Amino acid sequence: MNKDFINDPAFLRGMTTRRIGRRDAFRLAGLSAAGLALAACGVQGKGSPRPTTSAQVQSEVEKYWSGKVKNGHVNFANWPLYMDPKQPELKEFTKRTGITVTYKEVIQDNPSWFAKIQPLLAAGQSINYDLMVITNGIHFTQLVRLGYLVPLDHSKLPNFAANAAERYKNESFDPGNVYSIPWASGMTGIAYNPKYVDTPPTKIADLWNPKYKGKVGMMADAQEIANFGLLLLGIKPETSTPDDWEKAAEKLREQRDSGIVRKYYDQSYIDPLAKGDIWLTMAWSGDVFQKNISDGTDLRFVIPEEGATIWTDNMVIPKTAENPVDAIMLMDFFYEVEIAASLAEYINYVTPVPAAQEVVRKHAAEATGEDKRLLEQVAESPLVFPSEEDYAKLHDYRNFTSTEEQQKFERIFQAITTS
């Protein structure tokens, strides 16, 4: 793979603005989506129980996939800057299979994307995409619960079976990968600016230190902030109860009301951190790495002692997809070790294919100069290839069994961030 892009100003610019694309704070684009959702206000939800036994899953799979054929084309909806703009992986896919790919970076954040596709899926209409990438969490669960996702035929996913790390084969949000396989993962931990912070933070409790009054950034997302409140109290987010939520909320309120929190950020925490407006903040793992590479800053990222959370962006096929066979072939293609390595080298998020590490090391050994240094950094980065020790500290998001439960959760924690 050609590594010239690292010196390309457009690439660096892209890296600096990545999160603005990915988790657009203002969700402006989403407003028009809300209009769409409103227009469909008459449409009823179609909740269907998730199949519980493997026999049920098998019959669902057979029912869906029987008679489906390869059409030679696939429409792929992904997040901005989640692939090299030159799309070397997709070119290779087309060369090998003859399937052309229309790749669109149309997903800005989960809520607005969900608001956009929900009315169409509810009406059984095509959303014009055969493959999309959705983060585990509230919206993923809703898509499953509404029956909008295709159950995957694992006989068509040999590379996934062979190369995916075991942990990605039994994720709590989709046990047995009935509907999804991961695209990439990232962690939510603490980022700090060593220019202002003398003693590096090591635990979540450091975000409650009155010494940093007005200099701490927290996230506005209900799940992210809840996780930190829970972990602070030593509670595992994935198994937390409504009582735990109240306790965590109390802690978070305390932190806010004593003036320690400067602001609840959507995605825009990285620039204030670099400028010194905030000194330490909740952060996603990829951001710090990319900011340092693109702007030469010296920000640091730590996985706190109490633990951190890991989120996973997942490839899924919407129920109304026109080219599901082509889509599932593409999904499996990304689990070839060479392809997974090439992707990880560009996006710098956790790859579900551990064998890719050796390939990146090999590429690093072959490269020279600045490319070599960057590739070595990627190959040894715990944020791209976490060790078992790192993984042991990582927790999953809480999955909600009912909408009431989810709404209760959201109410509790949004009351903190929208004060």
Place this chain on the structure above:
Amino acid sequence: MRGRGLRAALTPYALVFPGALWLGIFFVIPTVVMLSLSLHSGNVTDGYVFTWNWQSYVDGITTYTDQIVRSLVYGFLATVIELIIGFPVAYWIAFKGGRHKSVYLFLILLPFLVSFVLRTISWQFLLSDNGILLGPLKSIGLIPKDMHILATGAAVVCGLVYNFFPFMVLPIYAALERIDPRVLEAAQDLYASKFQTFLRVVFPLSLPGVFAGVLMTFVPATSDYVNATVLGGTGNTMIGNVIQNQFLINQDYPVASALSFTLMAILLIGIFIYARALGTEDVLEVAAR
């Protein structure tokens, strides 16, 4: 003759038709849909059903009283500050602008060629803790090291003032610009001092512009959510942010619609009272005196 009479009778309707169609499709229908939605109950998974669910209004208003009041306060402050800054600017351009009036007006409008969000984000750079403004002041010790403007209510109000400024200046300018210079001469001929001329002639004649300016800044400033998102901190959330969250994050469409309607009602009542107190007719009366 009859045909021509019919055509003449239909012409006004034909002329108003495109506008009415536009309003019907893009204002009336969405408003009705939203009103209906605000009385639905349910959730996105199970679907929404129309049930005359007034509870959404009760829930929305009781939960978010603080945010509603705060929005009105921020909107009011922004409008007053804009009026204080904007009136002299409009006055100066209208009466002292000379040949370059259009240049000055263009300068007022210039920031509007940049997207609203970008303009607001650029204020983050201006106001940042060690930025262009505070950095030098801190280094010479004029202000304490830990002082910050960003992430405060003041920053949000500043942003609102900046973003809606032309909406205040332009209507006032338009009103002042229309004043016949001979009226001013007449005032001076009748031995009015400059101050009296302003107070008894210029200012009353500018009131329709002030009225329009206040409406055009207060309404959008109160319902704005971008400034609070970009420039605010904890405890600066405005009602616009809440509505946006309810729509896009919680998908609680009934509460979001109920809040939108509540805001709309508050603003309409406010405008109505304001119009009665300083209504256009009264303004004309004042001007005629």
